[in-house]
Amino acid sequence: MNAITTTMPLTVRMQKSPFWGRSHAAGAKAYLVYNNTLIATGFTTAEDEYHHLKSAVQVWDVGCERQIEIVGPDAAKLVQMSTPRDLARMKDDQCFYIPTVDGEGCMTNDPVLVKVDEDRFWVSISDSDQILFYKGVAAALRLDVVVRDPMVFPLAIQGPRADDLASHLWGDGVRDLKFFRHMRVDVNGQPMLLARSGFSAQGGFELYFDGLTGGDLLWDQLFEAGRSMDVRAGIPSQSGRIEAGMLSFLSDITADMTPFEAGLDKMCEMSRDVGCLGWDALRAS
Amino acid sequence: MNAITTTMPLTVRMQKSPFWGRSHAAGAKAYLVYNNTLIATGFTTAEDEYHHLKSAVQVWDVGCERQIEIVGPDAAKLVQMSTPRDLARMKDDQCFYIPTVDGEGCMTNDPVLVKVDEDRFWVSISDSDQILFYKGVAAALRLDVVVRDPMVFPLAIQGPRADDLASHLWGDGVRDLKFFRHMRVDVNGQPMLLARSGFSAQGGFELYFDGLTGGDLLWDQLFEAGRSMDVRAGIPSQSGRIEAGMLSFLSDITADMTPFEAGLDKMCEMSRDVGCLGWDALRAS
Numbered sequence: 049m050n051a052i053t054t055t056m057p058l059t060v061r062m063q064k065s066p067f068w069g070r071s072h073a074a075g076a077k078a079y080l081v082y083n084n085t086l087i088a089t090g091f092t093t094a095e096d097e098y099h100h101l102k103s104a105v106q107v108w109d110v111g112c113e114r115q116i117e118i119v120g121p122d123a124a125k126l127v128q129m130s131t132p133r134d135l136a137r138m139k140d141d142q143c144f145y146i147p148t149v150d151g152e153g154c155m156t157n158d159p160v161l162v163k164v165d166e167d168r169f170w171v172s173i174s175d176s177d178q179i180l181f182y183k184g185v186a187a188a189l190r191l192d193v194v195v196r197d198p199m200v201f202p203l204a205i206q207g208p209r210a211d212d213l214a215s216h217l218w219g220d221g222v223r224d225l226k227f228f229r230h231m232r233v234d235v236n237g238q239p240m241l242l243a244r245s246g247f248s249a250q251g252g253f254e255l256y257f258d259g260l261t262g263g264d265l266l267w268d269q270l271f272e273a274g275r276s277m278d279v280r281a282g283i284p285s286q287s288g289r290i291e292a293g294m295l296s297f298l299s300d301i302t303a304d305m306t307p308f309e310a311g312l313d314k315m316c317e318m319s320r321d322v323g324c325l326g327w328d329a330l331r332a333s
Numbered sequence: 334m335n336a337i338t339t340t341m342p343l344t345v346r347m348q349k350s351p352f353w354g355r356s357h358a359a360g361a362k363a364y365l366v367y368n369n370t371l372i373a374t375g376f377t378t379a380e381d382e383y384h385h386l387k388s389a390v391q392v393w394d395v396g397c398e399r400q401i402e403i404v405g406p407d408a409a410k411l412v413q414m415s416t417p418r419d420l421a422r423m424k425d426d427q428c429f430y431i432p433t434v435d436g437e438g439c440m441t442n443d444p445v446l447v448k449v450d451e452d453r454f455w456v457s458i459s460d461s462d463q464i465l466f467y468k469g470v471a472a473a474l475r476l477d478v479v480v481r482d483p484m485v486f487p488l489a490i491q492g493p494r495a496d497d498l499a500s501h502l503w504g505d506g507v508r509d510l511k512f513f514r515h516m517r518v519d520v521n522g523q524p525m526l527l528a529r530s531g532f533s534a535q536g537g538f539e540l541y542f543d544g545l546t547g548g549d550l551l552w553d554q555l556f557e558a559g560r561s562m563d564v565r566a567g568i569p570s571q572s573g574r575i576e577a578g579m580l581s582f583l584s585d586i587t588a589d590m591t592p593f594e595a596g597l598d599k600m601c602e603m604s605r606d607v608g609c610l611g612w613d614a615l616r617a618s
Contacts, residue, residue: 055363056341057374061583078340081366089342151472156465177462180441184469187436187610298346325472
């Protein structure tokens, strides 16, 4: 946590995930607002949390990674317009980290794109209203898509015991889930999407929790099942993610950078135009 | 200020206006983040500030009202695409409060549009990344415009003595400035735009301060000149603005509302299509 802090009133402008109450009760000491949603910045000390994450398992309320749902016949086309990464070979159960760019080739976000179905994507965003870019393009070109906030809130399970904890709730099948692939799991009667992903070097899962109710129950189930694994509430470790080379939009990546300047060359298909609106600008840069 | 508060670390994610240092030193007790920029939420008590605003003059660091600059031959067309308000008769020195909508006719922001020149607009935004909507439309239709953040930070001078204070710095010409019109004033050698506007019933001015340097000097000049007028640092009064019927995006207005549902019927030209991308949806709603 930073040395310099201020006081922030909690207002109706700030959304809370379905896990906020439990995470707050677990001892969250301070908050940031990210995508208009509260995210805790720490529970004990940064050092303690860093070391605990390397040895046990943590549950993170990262509901601030809000989703944009893009669905319809033009969904794939619209998403491709926002990124130079080639989405053609993306499997139906795959997640892609994508730089998104404007018409000048400058970064607008760096989301994880989740292919939920053939014509249905979730764009799991970092901290900018990327939904307005998609709405602008869709309206201008009268694309056959719906662009909406599906009210889906990621909950991360991270650390070396993540497989043990997740398999306790959803069976040993989760152990076979490959990196950046997803599967459906049953969360107290409701099918939800579980991906092997997360903002740590230790890895684990992100559950795309669907809706605003039932968060307390799931949280309690995870903490009951994880008692012997020393499960704790956490948040992404700044030291850990920097050590792992994971970038943070608005910190490491700013809106005046191209993906190349952000070090994301490998995510850009530059051998041909894949349909990105920033293609001409990127090629010229 | 709300009864429930938390602690917030100050990070590089949060921008500070050129007036932040002076405003903070004047005793800002807490902050919100608005358009990724810090805004104070109070200095003394809400009641004290409310009454003071009715009798004297306050200087507000509202640099969080960030600007989108849209410039070029297609600038007017692009802005019109975002709003059902008819912009055709807007004068070169005029400001318009405009509801902005997506292709479904739902609110994306409620900015003050400032016509800086024939082909140059500033969109003075409430709390959403409206710039991404314009970037999306501009890229999709290959419009001949530049869409950028001009790094202009409003400073509000509000209250019954606002004319006295502003005229002390910029001459008696400011007294003749009409509501939602703007003029150029000389700010320590640099021409800047001064508008009669602001988020209070008492009224006054908003200076569109250009750039990141020189804020301390101007602040000190205002407080020196305003000493006999009981000038104080302030921020928009929640009680005052609600009393005056002024809406706040993300509080009173949410992204699922049409302008009609937000009570902004009068700002919508519905007798004909003025070029708003949400026209069909608004007409059908």
